[in-house]
Amino acid sequence: MSYVNPQEFATKMIDAGESKIFMSTKDTLIRAYMAGAILALAAAFAVTVAVNTGDFLVGALLFPVGFCMLYLLGFDLLTGVFTLCPLALLDKRPGVTVGGVLRNWGLVFVGNFAGAMTVAVFMAIIFTTGFSTEPNAVGQKIGVIGESRTVGYQAAGAAGMLTLFVRAVMCNWMVSTGVVAAMMSTSVSGKVIAMWMPILVFFYLGFEHSIVNMFLFPSGLMLGGQFTWMDYILWNELPTVIGNLVGGLTFVGAMIYATHYKTSPKRNAGYEKAPAAAPAE
DSSP: OOBOOHHHHHHHHHHHHHHHHTSOHHHHHHHHHHHHHHHHHHHHHHHHHHHHHSOHHHHHHHTHHHHHHHHHTTOOOHHHHHHHHHHHHHTTOTTOOHHHHHHHHHHHHHHHHHHHHHHHHHHHHHHTTTTTSOOOHHHHHHHHHHHHTTHHHHHTTHHHHHHHHHHHHHHHHHHHHHHHHHTTBSSHHHHHHHHHHHHHHHHHTTOOOHHHHHHHHHHHHHTTOSOOHHHHIIIIIHHHHHHHHHHHIIIIIIHHIIIIISOOOOTTTTOOOOOOOOOOO
16 A cells, blocks of 8 residues: 555654754755756746636646655755744754754755746846847746835735735645655655645745745846835845744644544543453353
8 A cells, every 4th residue: 555644754754854954064054956947947837827718727737746856856845844843843853953943944945045046037138039139928927026026015914914824824724734744655656646635725825925025036036016115124034934943843744643643542541341241151
């Protein structure tokens, strides 16, 4: 059977978090860089499909291809390590410390941002023919996305910040579910199917993903979006990172740890069945 039961993949989650905490700086940065770049390419692909077809659902249906590729290649997203690494700390694995978790998060953030920025520059060059023309239809769309999800939130004040935060929480609830779902199967096809479903939900519903936004917003700035770097950082990236952390750790990592790894005794665990009656002579 390719299906892995919840008790088994709960242990795999903790083992994965521990492994990432102790990974070398070089490997952590390379894997994070590639994850950021691949996810950025998937975002550019999805927006291109949506613009060319006029149907956002088609773009959302195809976006998970990037997530599946980076997971199968063993690369790391900040949203995933937000969920997995603290579990090793919670389980008191030897040598795991708060500093080790924060180190991993910091390195993965840097690597993801560098990868996403690389693709942002490359795609901006493509969308403007080397910055020699106005952005094409896809480039213009990316600029508008950046505006609506920075100054758009800012215009709504506290209500906009609350909406941004909740969208970020919901995002990593789904994305981390995809990370965990991939551990439910030992086959490539099973992993892909399990990952595809929650990633599709997050993208189509317009939730806020810190690494996708590392591509969309810097790219939007290069393509003439009417917002600033400070708008992007204060009214999207930082609140999104915090929301992603809360969503993944609370609604995925902690829940699975609490019920599948630290399973409570059954309500009738102390009940002893009466001995069977002796057979009649």
